[in-house]
Amino acid sequence: MFNKIVKILNKIKNKHIDFPNLESIIIVGTFFSLWLAVIFEDVIEHVMAYVFILSFGILHGANDLTLLQRTEIKKKSTRNYMKILLYYVLFVFGSVLIFYLVPSLALVVFVLFSGYHFGEQHFISKTISASFKTNVLYFAYGTFILFLLFNSNNLATSEIIKNIIGYSIPISVFKVGLLLSGVISVAFSLILVLKNELKINPIKELFFLGIFFVVFKTASLLWGFAIYFILWHSIPSLYDQIFFLHGQINKRSFRSFVVTSFPYWLISVAGLLFLLFLFRDNLEKSLAFFFSFLAAITFPHVLVIKRLNQNQN
Ligand SMILES: CC1=C(/C=C/C(C)=C/C=C/C(C)=C/C=O)C(C)(C)CCC1
Numbered sequence: 455m456f457n458k459i460v461k462i463l464n465k466i467k468n469k470h471i472d473f474p475n476l477e478s479i480i481i482v483g484t485f486f487s488l489w490l491a492v493i494f495e496d497v498i499e500h501v502m503a504y505v506f507i508l509s510f511g512i513l514h515g516a517n518d519l520t521l522l523q524r525t526e527i528k529k530k531s532t533r534n535y536m537k538i539l540l541y542y543v544l545f546v547f548g549s550v551l552i553f554y555l556v557p558s559l560a561l562v563v564f565v566l567f568s569g570y571h572f573g574e575q576h577f578i579s580k581t582i583s584a585s586f587k588t589n590v591l592y593f594a595y596g597t598f599i600l601f602l603l604f605n606s607n608n609l610a611t612s613e614i615i616k617n618i619i620g621y622s623i624p625i626s627v628f629k630v631g632l633l634l635s636g637v638i639s640v641a642f643s644l645i646l647v648l649k650n651e652l653k654i655n656p657i658k659e660l661f662f663l664g665i666f667f668v669v670f671k672t673a674s675l676l677w678g679f680a681i682y683f684i685l686w687h688s689i690p691s692l693y694d695q696i697f698f699l700h701g702q703i704n705k706r707s708f709r710s711f712v713v714t715s716f717p718y719w720l721i722s723v724a725g726l727l728f729l730l731f732l733f734r735d736n737l738e739k740s741l742a743f744f745f746s747f748l749a750a751i752t753f754p755h756v757l758v759i760k761r762l763n764q765n766q767n
Contacts, residue, residue, distance in 0.1 A: 476693060480685045484665055487681045491673035499677035504730075506684045507748075512722050514688035515755040516715035517695060518542065522758050524699065525765045542754055549750040557746075558619040564749040569597030569635070571756040575687050578694075578763055582651045587642055591652070594638035599666060601632035603678055606670035614675075617742035676741070691759070698762060722751055 491499060522538050553560040570589075573596030581588050604611040605628045616622045643659075646652035666686075670678040692711070693703060700707035726747050733740035 476690065480689065481665070483685050484669060484681060487677070487685070488669055488672055491669075491677055491681075496674045496677075499674045503674075503676040503680035504744075506680045508723050508726065510684045510688045510692070511680075511748075512719055512726075512751075513712070513715055514692045514695070515751055516719040516722065517699070517711060518755050518758040519718065520699065520714055521695060521762050525758075525761050545754045546750050549753045550746070553618075553746045553749060560746075560749065561615065561618055564752065565600060566593070566597065567756050568752060569593055569595075569600055571752070571759065572596035572599055572682075572687055574759070574763065575691050575694075577652070577654075580653050581646075582653065584764070585651065587646055588651065591639065591642040591646060594635045594642060597631065598635035598639050599682065601628055601635055602663075602666055603670045603675070603682065604628040605632050606667070607675035607678065610675040614741050614745060617739055618746060695762075698766065 490502065494502070519535070519538055519542060522542075523535060526534065526538075549560070570593045573592030573594065576595060577588070577592055608625045608628055611628070612622060612625060643652060643654065643656075647654065647656075666682060669681050672678075673681060696703055696707050696711045700710065726744065729743045729747055730740050733743055
C-alpha cells in the first residue's frame with residue numbers, strides 16, 4: 455500500500471508517462487494526423503512530414519553514440535569515444551557509397567533492415583525471450599508494415615524507387631512482399647503465442663493494423679510514412695532509450711537526452727536540408743535523396759538498437 459502511494463506521488467512529481475498512456479496518446483495522435491491528411495493537400499502533408507521526420511525522427515537516432523558507449527563493457531574514455539565516433543562516421547559514409555555504387559542492393563538491404571527494426575520496436579516489450587523465431591517475427595512484421603504502405607501508395611513508391619535505382623520495378627513486387635510477410639507474421643506470432651514466448655492481444659494487434667491500413671490509404675506516401683515512423687516507432691523508441699540511459703522518464707531526463715543529442719541532430723539535419731535545397735526543383739529526386747540519406751543514418755542506428763536490446767536481455 456505504502457509503495458503504491460509512493461509510486462503515485464512519484465508519478466505526479468516526475469510527470470512520469472507510463473506505457474499504456476503512451477499508447478493512448480499515440481492512437482489519438484494518429485487519428486488527429488489522419489484528420490490533417492483529410493483536410494490538407496499533398497504539399498502541406500509533405501511539409502508536415504519533413505518537419506516531423508527532421509525533428510522527432512532524426513532525434514530518435516541522434517543519441518546512438520551515447521547508447522553505444524553505454525553498451526560498451528569497456529571503461530569510458532575519450533579515446534574510446536573517438537574510436538566509436540570514427541567507426542560510426544565511416545559506417546554512414548560507407549552506406550552512402552554503397553547507395554551510390556549499387557543502389558538496388560542498398561535499397562533492398564535498407565528495406566529489410568528497416569523492417570526488422572520496426573518489428574523489433576513493436577514486439578520487443580511483448581517478447582519473453584529472444585530467439586531465432588522472434589527475429590523472424592520482427593523481420594516479417596516490420597516488412598509487412600512497409601509493404602502495406604507501399605501497396606497503398608504503389609505509384610508514388612515505385613516513382614521514388616525508380617529515382618533511386620534508375621529503373622522501374624513491377625508493382626506486383628509490393629503485393630507478393632505483402633502476402634509473404636503477412637503469412638510469415640501470422641505463422642510466427644501463432645507459434646510464439648502458443649509456446650508462451652510472446653504476450654500479445656490479437657484483437658489489439660488487428661486493430662492497430664486496421665489503423666495503419668486506413669492511415670496509409672488516406673494520407674500521401676510521405677505523410678503516411680511520417681505518421682507511422684514518428685508516432686509508432688520514434689516516440690516509443692525515444693521513450694525506451696531515455697529509460698535505458700536515465701532509468702526514468704521525466705522532464706529532466708528528456709531535457710538531458712535532447713541536450714546530448716543536439717550536436718548530432720544538428721549535423722544530420724543540416725546535411726539533409728542541404729541535399730533537399732540542392733534538389734528543391736525536383737520533388738521526386740529530392741525524395742529519393744531524402745530516403746537515401748535516411749538510409750545512411752539508419753544502418754548504424756539499427757545495429758546500435760539491436761545491441762542495446764541484447765544488452766538489456
Ligand atoms: C517509405 C518509402 C521507402 C522506405 C523507407 C524506409 C524503409 C524508411 C526507414 C527508416 C528507418 C528505419 C529509420 C530509422 O529508424 C522507400 C523504399 C525508400 C520508397 C519510398 C517510400
